[in-house]
Amino acid sequence: MNRNSIFTWIAMILSSLVLLFILAPLAGMFLHTGGTQFLETVKDKEVHQSVWLTLWVSFISTLVFSIAAVPFAWLLARKKFPIKNFVQGIIDLPIVLPHTAAGIALLGFISRDGFLGKTASLFGLNLVNHPSGIALAMAFVSLPFLINAARDGFAAVPERLEKAALNLGASHTKVFFTISLPLAWRSITTGFVMMFARGMSEFGAVVIIAYHPMIAPVLIYERFSSFGLNYARPASVFFILVALFFLIALRLLSLKRREKYVNTDAQTD
Amino acid sequence: MLKLTNIYRRLGDFALTDINLEVSDGQYYVLLGRSGSGKTQLLELIAGLEHPDSGKIMMDEIDITRHRIQDRKVGIVFQDYAVFPHMTVFGNIAYPLKARKEDRKSIAEKVEKAATEMNIKHILGRNTQKLSGGELQRVALARTLITSPRLLLLDEPLSSLDASLKDDLKRLLRKLNREGQTIIHVTHDYSDAISLAKKVGVIHNGKIIQEGSVDEVFKNPSNRFVARYAGIRNFFRVDISRENGSLIGVTERNIRFKLNGVAPGRDNLLLIKNDSIVLSNELPSNKELNIFKGKITEIIPSEFGKEVIIDAGELFYANTLASEMEKLRLREGNEVWMSFSCKDIVVINGN
Numbered sequence: 001m002n003r004n005s006i007f008t009w010i011a012m013i014l015s016s017l018v019l020l021f022i023l024a025p026l027a028g029m030f031l032h033t034g035g036t037q038f039l040e041t042v043k044d045k046e047v048h049q050s051v052w053l054t055l056w057v058s059f060i061s062t063l064v065f066s067i068a069a070v071p072f073a074w075l076l077a078r079k080k081f082p083i084k085n086f087v088q089g090i091i092d093l094p095i096v097l098p099h100t101a102a103g104i105a106l107l108g109f110i111s112r113d114g115f116l117g118k119t120a121s122l123f124g125l126n127l128v129n130h131p132s133g134i135a136l137a138m139a140f141v142s143l144p145f146l147i148n149a150a151r152d153g154f155a156a157v158p159e160r161l162e163k164a165a166l167n168l169g170a171s172h173t174k175v176f177f178t179i180s181l182p183l184a185w186r187s188i189t190t191g192f193v194m195m196f197a198r199g200m201s202e203f204g205a206v207v208i209i210a211y212h213p214m215i216a217p218v219l220i221y222e223r224f225s226s227f228g229l230n231y232a233r234p235a236s237v238f239f240i241l242v243a244l245f246f247l248i249a250l251r252l253l254s255l256k257r258r259e260k261y262v263n264t265d266a267q268t269d
Numbered sequence: 270m271l272k273l274t275n276i277y278r279r280l281g282d283f284a285l286t287d288i289n290l291e292v293s294d295g296q297y298y299v300l301l302g303r304s305g306s307g308k309t310q311l312l313e314l315i316a317g318l319e320h321p322d323s324g325k326i327m328m329d330e331i332d333i334t335r336h337r338i339q340d341r342k343v344g345i346v347f348q349d350y351a352v353f354p355h356m357t358v359f360g361n362i363a364y365p366l367k368a369r370k371e372d373r374k375s376i377a378e379k380v381e382k383a384a385t386e387m388n389i390k391h392i393l394g395r396n397t398q399k400l401s402g403g404e405l406q407r408v409a410l411a412r413t414l415i416t417s418p419r420l421l422l423l424d425e426p427l428s429s430l431d432a433s434l435k436d437d438l439k440r441l442l443r444k445l446n447r448e449g450q451t452i453i454h455v456t457h458d459y460s461d462a463i464s465l466a467k468k469v470g471v472i473h474n475g476k477i478i479q480e481g482s483v484d485e486v487f488k489n490p491s492n493r494f495v496a497r498y499a500g501i502r503n504f505f506r507v508d509i510s511r512e513n514g515s516l517i518g519v520t521e522r523n524i525r526f527k528l529n530g531v532a533p534g535r536d537n538l539l540l541i542k543n544d545s546i547v548l549s550n551e552l553p554s555n556k557e558l559n560i561f562k563g564k565i566t567e568i569i570p571s572e573f574g575k576e577v578i579i580d581a582g583e584l585f586y587a588n589t590l591a592s593e594m595e596k597l598r599l600r601e602g603n604e605v606w607m608s609f610s611c612k613d614i615v616v617i618n619g620n
Contacts, residue, residue, distance in 0.1 A: 163318045164351035166338045168365035169416060178364075182355050 026240070033237045041234035047219065051242050053131065054215040058199035061135035062192055065143055073150035074180060078159070094141045099204025106140050107208055123201070129210045137209045138199030145198050146191040153187025154180055158267060189254035193247060200243055270294045270451060271315070271420055276324035278314060285310055285475040285534045288324065291328030292420070292453060292468075297446045299466035300455040300477075301498055307475040308455040309348070312422045315453070316345040328419065348425040350409040352397045358384070358408050359393045365416045379415060387411040387441075403434040412446075421445070423454040427461055439464055459498040463487070471495050492617060496540045502586040503541040509533045511617070518616070527559050529611035538617050545613035546587035548577065550597055553608040560608045561585070565601050568594070579607060 004012075041047050076088065094102055110117045110127040116136075120127050127133035143269040157180055181188070203217035211218060216239040224232035285307045292298045302308040313319045316324065317338040317444050326334045333341055353361050362383055366376045384390040387407040392400065394420035397408065413421065426442070427435050442465060446452055454465060463483055470480040471494070479491045490496035493504055507518035507526065510533050518526040518539055526539060547553075553560055563581030570576075574590040577599060585607055589595060589599070599605060 035585070158349075158351070160347055160349065160351045161353060163313075163345060164345070165353070165364065165368075167316055167318065167343075168368060168412065169339045170364070172370040174368055179353060179377050 003269050009231050029233055033233050037230070037234045039236060041238050043071065044235075046214075047216075047238060050214045050219040051216045051239055053134075053213055054239070055242070055246060056139050056216070057135050058196050059130050061139045061199055062146065062196045063143070064135070065139045065195075066146060066188075066192060069143060069146050070109075070150050070181075071176075073147050073159045073188075073191075074154045074176065074184075076147070076151045077154035078196035091144050095144050097141075099141055099202065100208060102140055103137060103205035103208025106137055106205060110136060110209070127209075128134055129212055131210075131213065133209045134206050134213075134215060137205040138202050139195075141202050141205050142195045146195040148190075148192025149194060150184060153184030153191070156187070157183040185254075189251070192252055192254070196250065197243070197247055270296075271453075272325075272327040273315070274325045274327070276311075276314060276326070278310065278319065278321045278324075280310060283307065283310075283475060285314070285321075288475075288477060290470060290477060290480075292451060293445070293449055294590050295449055296413065296451050296466055297442075297467045298453045299462040299468070300453060300470045300472055301457070301459060301462050302455065302472035303457050305470045305569075308472050309424055311472065312345060312424055312453065312455055315420070316343050316422055317341045318345075325337075338456075342416075342419040343422060344413035344416055344420070345422040346406075346413050346424065346426060348411045348428060350405045352400075352405050352408050352412075354398050356397065357393070358389060358395050358397060358400070361397060361408050362393075362412045362415055364412060383411040383415045385451075387414075403437070405439060406434075410441075419451065421450055421452045423452060425456055426454065427456065430518060433564045441476070442451065459487070459500065462498075471498060480551075489615065490540065492618070493538060493540075496615075496617075499542070501540050501542050503539075503543065503546070505536055505539040505541075505583060507539055508535045511538055520583055522582050525563070526614060527557075527611050528614060528616065531616045540615040540617065541609060541613055543576065543588040544611045545585045546585060547608050548587055548589055548593075548597060548599065549606045549608070552606055555608070558608040558610055559614075560606065562604060562606050563604050565599060565605055568599065568601055577605075579605060581607065 076084070076091075081087075107128070108114050110120070110133055112118065112121055112126070112128075117127055120132075125132065127136065156193065161179050161183070162175050165179045166172070170178065179193075200213075201217060206215055206222070207218050214222065216235070220232050220239065222237050223235055271290070273288050273290040276285060276290075278285040282618040283305075288311060290298075297324075300308050300311065304520040310319065314321055317333070317336060321334065324334070325332060328341065328343075352572045353364065356364070359380055362380045363376050366379060371379075380393070381390065384393055387410060389404060389411065391577065392404060397405065400408065423442075427438060430438060439461075442452065442454070446465075446467075454461070456462065466483050468481070469483055469486045470477050471486065472478070473494050479486055479495050487499040490499050490501065496504070505518070505520050505524070505526070507520050509516060509518045509528060509531060511517075516531060516533065518528050518537065520526075528539075531537075552562075561581040563579035563585060565577055566580050566584070567578040567580070568575050571588065574588060575594055577587045577589055577594075579585045579587065587607060589597075597605070
């Protein structure tokens, strides 16, 4: 067995400290949550509703925005255009903005005086304090994760494969759906899961757009500020467990789907 | 059938310049060039994957310069095969038929036929990531040939195959060509050109510098670059003058060559094929020949025997069979006579 150098030992100790920093508060929270308290929270209808709302709104938001974000990522990976770096900067902007500031900016856009708000109100829809507004706030702060991951995925697909497919008579659309998309699938899925997860955990932007209906992070905050740490803890633990379950399930599902594609494309059209 | 006229295409610092090329029906055209010479870019222009900045590409008398890739009836097999890694062999070969929306039954029949011809029927269900280079090559060929291209473009198809697979593929390519398939094949290896081509073009720095039959190009190379491709390693820069009625070429190191049928002038290049130099232990009696005595500095095993490097004031490279080597008892450090006729010397402009 190779002997580790002093540097490796130092790196390992530092890594352990970082891991501990992440895990210790979470472990503390789990350990401080009593079984009875937790069961009560699990049965709490308000908690149920808010966790469910968080999950489905984030999922729908990710799904809807991916329809535009994935082709956008392909464009960034494949095409050269004059203001490409500028466009790339715009995509990363939500990552560096304070999320409450992002919420304020978005509120101006989707309130009844804003462009989107006005348009929505023509159809009788008020985006503020509505799940659709929450979805927009979640998407605003989490879109960069999907676009960047998908862009890297498309960039890693050898252009030669796309050229070969074109040469074999496929249209550009067919090449996108049969070559580029399946080969970038793993990165796109990763981006999808990251966007979903980031959207789900968003608090700052959402709380400006919609205090009610309450998504889980807002509910946890509300319980903490109204009743204190002991009341906020079980809701946090429950939300983390549910979110983890869905994240893992989504990840496994997407990997399985990819395997299926690889193995059976010859027989299915 | 295919005619390229004055093609120009700039790609960064590099440019394909003044490309004129004509390939007739049933032709096997080998485009010979080093890496970076522009041969792959030229294939991509013909296939329509790139477009020329100026010039015209005609196919069967129709201007296809701006035609869509899909409408050109030109099939290309890339050097790295570009076999789709997320599909099986069947999926790859069926891909162009699915793109044309053919029905399932017809696809299955055609794929099976193509796979049988390429001898890959037994791997139809396999994932392409587990295939060998030779198998991938055949999958890529089958996938392209199933589209019945008017013109087949091959980018270095033999470069990453081992010797026995190379022979198999050469046989297959010859067969395809015999059956009427027009082929343009780009390679850096002149032995591919010799064994396959009906016509050869040599491309260098984005320009086609010589074109003709294999014999024309390799027996009369138009410059040093083409000569190197023909396996010629004896190059001598000489000034040619007339001395006592005879033409003599003199190198900087004062090595004197008897020449025939050339005009006097400065800075010419003499080429002598390695095979033209005859080695002997005795002084040759024919005084019309160019005769030099030199010391063997190195003996290197080569494809057909040995390459002998002789220092006679200038370095000469001669090819000899192993049996001849033994007969003459050639060893490094020995002295040896070299002779060759004036007719074996090609004189070209050094530039």
